[in-house]
Amino acid sequence: MWKPPERIRHQSIDAPWPGENEASASLLFSTLNFQRLSLARRSWVPAMVPWRATDEGFVTDNVVDWYRRFAKGRPGAIVVEATGVRDVPSGPLLRIGHDRFLDGLRRVVDAVREASDGETKLFIQLIDFLAIKRRPEKKKFIRRFLPITEAHRDALSMIGQDDEAVIERLLQAEDAALEEILTPREFESLMRGFRERVTDTSESHIRDLPQSMPGIFADAARRAEAAGFDGVELHYAHAYTMASFLSRLNARNDGYGGNLEGRVRLPLDVFHAVRGNVSDNFVVGCRMLSDECIADGSGIDDASVFAENFARAGMDFISLSRGGKFEDAATPKVGEAIYPYTGRSGYECMPQIISDVQGPFGRNVSPAVQIRDHVRATGLETPVVVAGGIHHFRQAEMLLQDGAADIIGFARQAMADPDWFEKVRLGRGAEINMCKYTNYCEGLDHKHKMVTCQLWDRKKTDDPGVKLAPDGKRRTTAPDWQR
Ligand SMILES: Cc1cc2nc3c(=O)[nH]c(=O)nc-3n(C[C@H](O)[C@H](O)[C@H](O)COP(=O)(O)O)c2cc1C
DSSP states (O other), X not given: OOOOTTOEEOOOXXXXXXXXXXXXXXXXXXXXXXXXXXXXXXXXXXXXXOSOSOTTSOOOHHHHHHHHHHHHTOOSEEEEEEEEXXXXXXXXXXXXXSGGGHHHHHHHHHHHHHHTTTOSEEEEEEEOOOOBOOOOOHHHIIIXXXXXXXXXXXXXXXXXXXXXXXXXXXXXXXXXXXXXXXXHHHHHHHHHOOBOOTTOTTSHHHHTHHHHHHHHHHHHXXXXXXXXOSEEEEEESTTSHHHHHHSTTOOOOSSSSSSHHHHHHHHHHHHHHHHHTSOTTSEEEEEEXXXXXXXXXXXXXXXXXXXXXXXXXXXXXXXXXXXXXXXXXXXXXXXXXXXXXXXXXXXXXXXXXXXXXXXXXXXXXXXXXXXXXXXXXXXXXXOEEEOSSOOOHHHHHHHHHTTSOSEEEOSHHHHHOTTHHHHHHTTOGGGOOOOOOOOHHHHHHHTTOOOOOHHHHTSOSOSTTOOBOTTSSSBSSOOXXXX
């Protein structure tokens, strides 16, 4: 995991919590109504994958428990974790690519409605991603995956020699020599595992993404509505298919890449297909990046144009994240897959308590201000959700008062203490368990292990009825709040 060289240890905000009257008069606890989006309060739990689905992508009791626990805190909205839109094996990622997933998803909806008395709106994040393979052993890669070409023979001065002789020479070569002999893409596949890109248009399934994606997302959204969700969040952020279309690195020359207009085209097509396949009152918004935070990637100016396009097209909200890309991710170990939150852009997405001068709290705020201002300047009122290190009422309320954002996302803080929202509302903020921002949770996410919070594990794990993670040591949900 990349860490800022400065290594400055920051402290959570230590300011007085509001009393009940101040909280109830605050913007954070005020309603929001825009188009189809109506929230009882302006707090939001952004999507977080907790690795609790079955290997086939079905909802489990642990998935239901996870969302029920958040709903007990009654945030304005919860976004269910990134959920795969295609009907293809995706490991233990939640899926919505077929009607067989609906019964499980309905259980999540029912649990959230019941636990929040219907106060919390429930959205589901719809994700598509391209293939990535684990980093191979060198021998396996050279023998099984690398097509031997004339370029290899040429680089090795072995023109006219058979494949087996070339393979033998490649197997003996050091990494530095291989870097000279192989193409950059081949060398990357060897060192980091093969990874598809939206620019691999020689592959028909990649070339045809502009034709396939709208229908796949639209079908998934229809299922989300059938399962009872209030809306969907189209995942246009981080390292995945739709974000890769928006990226400045998208050099497709088929009208779906290159300039801003080309890059935003498929995300707009997907939105229109989704909008056309759900009821009029069903909420459709997206999560996108305020900044890719990688060399030659899209920045705030690009994001402003994208947000304007999405707002103009009629999205009900725009949620902003940042970073989380493959391009600068750490080199994985042999047998492991590259993880998009291990480089500098990953740090920007989920900054930790040990940081640079800027610190981990509110790194996405000033980009959000610029993007929101740009959208407002075009006369559009689409609500903007901002997240990233927001953990205190004063901080959240100031952002709303200043017009930095319309809705405040609390991801890791809501995980640390799902009752944050109720505790603040009732004037009992001093009882909040503050997130330590050590990224214990994110470390578990990296290993695809059931995500839990280090704070919960300090509480008794032998209480009656407490469920434990497969390692038998960690609670699966936050301890209940004894009011
Ligand atoms: C364990 C974990 C899983 C996450 N999964 C997702 C996800 O599925 N989709 C997404 O858009 N962001 C995901 N994120 C990023 C969060 O939504 C959020 O943007 C990030 O943690 C920064 O907000 P915070 O500082 O309030 O935690 C995840 C974060 C964590 C810690």
